[in-house]
Amino acid sequence: MVYVDESACYLLPLLAHTWAPCGQTPMVIEQAxxxxLSLIAAIAPNGRLYVGGQDQPFTSEDIVWFLGKLCSRYRKRDLLVIWDGASIHRSEAVKAMLRAKSGRIHLERLPAYSPELNPVELFWSHLKRSLKNQVFTSLDELTVAVLEQIRLLEQDPKMVQAFFRKKEIGFITN
Structure with missing residues (x-):
């Protein structure tokens, strides 16, 4: 079982409140x-994390590619994918893949307007919080920062497992 969701990280900086000595207002200068970056992630209750990204919006074919990569990671087991009802998830390309891999992948849609049921939303929140108050002048710089945060989470499966402990999610996964 994996939960899947897409998100984006922009060059526009995410700002958070901070402290500074009196009279020394911190300034964030951006030119973005x-x-x-368009990102897609899948997380599993055992702490596994799979992330894909690109510098353009996802297409149906990109979603099919990501599902194919997930299938290759779970070669010996059928795959239950839980995700939201985005139109890209219901595309003809995705339906064709499901027909081609009949019984291999099962898709479950979360109820509409219920991001609190998807632990990947907590992953995105964690990732974006780690990027606050930083200025990236190119997608390459942003990519390096995102990959670093993903690497840290991959090395800490207990943190990824913690995303499943939220009461609304724990009810479903336990």
Whole structure:
């Protein structure tokens, strides 16, 4: 079982409140536009984390590619994918893949407007909090920072497992 969701990290800086000595207001100077990384992640209750990304919005074919990668990670078992009802998840390309891998992948859709039921939302929150108050001048710099945070989480499966302890999610996964 894996939970899947997409998100984006923009070059526009995420700002958080901070402290500074009186009279020394911290300044964040940015020159970014709307460039962003499109990211997709799958997390499992055992602490496994799978992330894909690109510098353009995801297409149906990208979703099929990611599901194919998940299938290759879970070669010996059928795969239960729990995700939201985004239109890209219901595309013809995804339906064709399901027909081609009949019985191998089972998709379950979360109820509409219920991000609190998806532990991947907690992963995105954690990732984006770690990027606050930083300025990235290129997608390459942003990619390096994102990959570093992902690497840290991959090395700490207990942290990923903690995303499943939220009461709304624990009810479903236990």
């Amino acid at each position: 536009g709307r460039s962003h």
